[in-house]
Amino acid sequence: xxxxxxxxxxxxxxxxxxxxxxxxxxxxxxxxxxxxxxxxxxxxxxxxxxxxxxxxxxxxxxxxxxxxxxxxxxxxxxxxxxxxxxxxxxxxxxxxxxxxxxxxxxxxxxxxxxxxxxxxxxxxxxxxxxxxxxxxxxxxxxxxxxxxxxxxxxxxxxxxxxxxxxxxxxxxxxxxxxxxxxxxxxxxxxxxxxxxxxxxxxxxxxxxxxxxxxxxxxxxxxxxxxxxxxxxxxxxxxxxxxxxxxxxxxxxxxxxxxxxxxxxxxxxxxxxxxxxxxxxxxxxxxxxxxxxxxxxxxxxxxxxxxxxxxxxxxxxxxxxxxxxxxxxxxxxxxxxxxxxxxxxxxxxx
Amino acid sequence: xxxxxxxxxxxxxxxxxxxxxxxxxxxxxxxxxxxxxxxxxxxxxxxxxxxxxxxxxxxxxxxxxxxxxxxxxxxxxxxxxxxxxxxxxxxxxxxxxxxxxxxxxxxxxxxxxxxxxxxxxxxxxxxxxxxxxxxxxxxxxxxxxxxxxxxxxxxxxxxxxxxxxxxxxxxxxxxxxxxxxxxxxxxxxxxxxxxxxxxxxxxxxxxxxxxxxxxxxxxxxxxxxxxxxxxxxxxxxxxxxxxxxxxxxxxxxxxxxxxxxxxxxxxxxxxxxxxxxxxxxxxxxxxxxxxxxxxxxxxxxxxxxxxxxxxxxxxxxxxxxxxxxxxxxxxxxxxxxxxxxxxxxxxxxxxxxxxxxx
Numbered sequence: 006x007x008x009x010x011x012x013x014x015x016x017x018x019x020x021x022x023x024x025x026x027x028x029x030x031x032x033x034x035x036x037x038x039x040x041x042x043x044x045x046x047x048x049x050x051x052x053x054x055x056x057x058x059x060x061x062x063x064x065x066x067x068x069x070x071x072x073x074x075x076x077x078x079x080x081x082x083x084x085x086x087x088x089x090x091x092x093x094x095x096x097x098x099x100x101x102x103x104x105x106x107x108x109x110x111x112x113x114x115x116x117x118x119x120x121x122x123x124x125x126x127x128x129x130x131x132x133x134x135x136x137x138x139x140x141x142x143x144x145x146x147x148x149x150x151x152x153x154x155x156x157x158x159x160x161x162x163x164x165x166x167x168x169x170x171x172x173x174x175x176x177x178x179x180x181x182x183x184x185x186x187x188x189x190x191x192x193x194x195x196x197x198x199x200x201x202x203x204x205x206x207x208x209x210x211x212x213x214x215x216x217x218x219x220x221x222x223x224x225x226x227x228x229x230x231x232x233x234x235x236x237x238x239x240x241x242x243x244x245x246x247x248x249x250x251x252x253x254x255x256x257x258x259x260x261x262x263x264x265x266x267x268x269x270x271x272x273x274x275x276x277x278x279x280x281x282x283x284x285x286x287x288x289x290x291x292x293x294x295x296x297x298x299x300x301x302x303x304x305x306x307x308x309x310x311x312x313x314x315x316x317x318x319x320x321x322x323x324x325x326x327x328x329x330x331x332x333x334x335x336x337x338x339x340x341x342x343x344x345x346x347x348x349x350x351x352x353x354x
Numbered sequence: 355x356x357x358x359x360x361x362x363x364x365x366x367x368x369x370x371x372x373x374x375x376x377x378x379x380x381x382x383x384x385x386x387x388x389x390x391x392x393x394x395x396x397x398x399x400x401x402x403x404x405x406x407x408x409x410x411x412x413x414x415x416x417x418x419x420x421x422x423x424x425x426x427x428x429x430x431x432x433x434x435x436x437x438x439x440x441x442x443x444x445x446x447x448x449x450x451x452x453x454x455x456x457x458x459x460x461x462x463x464x465x466x467x468x469x470x471x472x473x474x475x476x477x478x479x480x481x482x483x484x485x486x487x488x489x490x491x492x493x494x495x496x497x498x499x500x501x502x503x504x505x506x507x508x509x510x511x512x513x514x515x516x517x518x519x520x521x522x523x524x525x526x527x528x529x530x531x532x533x534x535x536x537x538x539x540x541x542x543x544x545x546x547x548x549x550x551x552x553x554x555x556x557x558x559x560x561x562x563x564x565x566x567x568x569x570x571x572x573x574x575x576x577x578x579x580x581x582x583x584x585x586x587x588x589x590x591x592x593x594x595x596x597x598x599x600x601x602x603x604x605x606x607x608x609x610x611x612x613x614x615x616x617x618x619x620x621x622x623x624x625x626x627x628x629x630x631x632x633x634x635x636x637x638x639x640x641x642x643x644x645x646x647x648x649x650x651x652x653x654x655x656x657x658x659x660x661x662x663x664x665x666x667x668x669x670x671x672x673x674x675x676x677x678x679x680x681x682x683x684x685x686x687x688x689x690x691x692x693x694x695x696x697x698x699x700x701x702x703x704x705x706x707x708x709x710x711x712x
Contacts, residue, residue, distance in 0.1 A: 161653075167656045170654055170656075211630070247609075291532075292532070323529060
């Protein structure tokens with residue numbers, strides 16, 4: 006059932022629980038590492054054929070139920086005039102971090118075709134060749150702002166939080182500009198053919214509920230309101246978000262992504278009117294497969310066969326992961342949850 | 355309460371800091387909400403910085419008089435109700451035969467534990483012989499406090515210490531430690547058991563030396579999923595907390611919103627939470643038989659007084675004046691925090707919560 010993933014996003018019955026993995030395209034795959042020997046991450050995203058190939062690699066090798074566009078969360082930023090470098094082992098490094106209203110005012114209007122044309126072509130190529138749905142993605146305004154203000158990935162986002170408290174108007178305008186950019190970016194992805202969109206708010210878990218509600222949620226809500234008009238399912242993902250799940254769901258998302266630090270049943274209980282995605286601890290895949298299988302069965306037990314569960318890790322695949330274990334995990338989830346199509350149809354509302 | 359004990363608090367406060375902390379830990383009424391700050395000893399206090407020009411952190415920690423002096427500084431500087439010992443959580447581990455260096459980025463372990471054989475090399479801890487300097491410092495602080503504030507002894511949680519020993523230093527996701535625990539569950543259990551026995555002896559010795567309260571810092575448990583916490587960490591935390599049961603215990607973790615029920619089940623008269631969950635929601639989940647500690651966002655300390663005040667007010671509103679709240683940050687104070695602001699924060703919490711003396 007190639008519609009398995011999209012049906013689960015809509016909380017419709019499925020023949021087996023769909024599976025995909027965040028960062029499934031990437032360094033855990035030898036065929037990806039082979040390409041990286043001759044092309045940088047940025048070069049891949051600027052070459053439609055290469056980008057499509059990397060996007061499709063995990064679909065072929067792992068048997069996942071969805072492809073996710075290969076790009077970095079910072080890929081659209083040069084399109085608004087932000088100069089950055091992606092440094093191996095460090096991640097994105099911003100040349101001139103944003104600190105003032107002038108810095109924000111200098112950001113340009115985003116033109117998707119000019120900024121990410123090859124990526125949009127890659128989407129068309131993947132759609133032509135893939136038997137499974139293609140997920141587009143973008144960063145949420147808070148997480149993007151953390152890169153822009155900190156200048157690089159930061160564990161506690163303390164630079165952004167300090168600016169948020171000291172100069173709230175700067176962060177407010179910055180996030181507003183980032184929402185405008187992201188609506189243009191994701192709108193272009195959908196126009197080119199992506200069939201679902203995941204918004205990554207990877208650093209949101211550094212915020213207190215108070216600051217999230219007051220300063221961040223209004224922007225994230227505006228983003229999801231805009232995405233709703235694109236009429237594709239949306240996934241809202243954060244890490245360390247156990248204390249924020251209700252607020253995040255209120256901001257939007259047909260599917261709420263859970264990290265591994267909360268029981269799936271508890272997380273789903275906080276957002277009962279949504280589908281959920283998750284939530285195997287990615288570090289388990291560095292250990293024996295038996296521990297992976299145990300936790301996968303535990304998670305599936307918590308989902309209890311309810312419609313609306315997309316199986317995933319609680320965060321991205323770690324580079325040292327053995328792809329054979331990922332393949333076994335996909336098979337395990339499918340085999341454990343397999344139901345006949347007829348049964349799925351009977352249970353349809 | 356006693357009016358004959360010298361106090362730094364305004365005259366309207368008739369309880370001493372010690373009485374206030376201990377009453378709150380037991381959920382008894384207080385005349386004002388008690389306050390202390392994680393990592394309050396050290397930081398950017400001018401007197402501490404002056405001391406640091408002459409002594410290394412390691413030397414301060416290992417010299418009872420200096421350690422006591424630094425532990426006492428926040429009392430005068432901020433007017434806090436608790437004096438936490440200036441003692442790195444790795445000190446008992448160093449005494450168990452682990453070659454480690456304390457750096458500003460955290461501890462660095464020369465030979466991280468990677469096998470069952472490595473676990474065998476950990477010696478048992480004899481607190482009086484191995485970390486007598488901390489116990490002496492506790493005795494000095496206890497004497498100098500003379501009731502003005504509660505003396506808070508501390509230990510790392512077994513999981514957090516095991517993570518450092520296996521990772522070899524600070525790590526964001528503890529991926530190596532978690533892979534080890536799944537791949538070698540027996541070696542993990544042996545390591546955790548050794549740490550638990552040592553830490554239990556350590557807290558018992560601190561209590562004998564004069565600690566009024568013990569806080570268990572299990573800073574990294576928030577990297578575990580609930581099922582793994584229950585299997586690989588909780589049984590050991592339970593034993594350490596039980597060993598400290600002669601005094602009120604504070605059980606603190608970071609990022610615990612998703613495992614809070616299991617975390618609290620391990621023990622602690624007071625549950626310490628970070629800023630990433632609502633204090634009111636967490637307290638409701640914990641139930642009326644627990645006190646709670648927290649949870650001002652530490653990043654606010656870098657943003658000036660109005661931002662701090664607004665955050666503190668929100669925390670106090672969530673606590674709703676119920677008995678059993680100890681005000682603290684959600685995690686350690688940033689090292690560059692302006693000491694004057696911490697003093698202002700203590701005064702604010704005391705005056706905003708002043709009630710009739712019970």
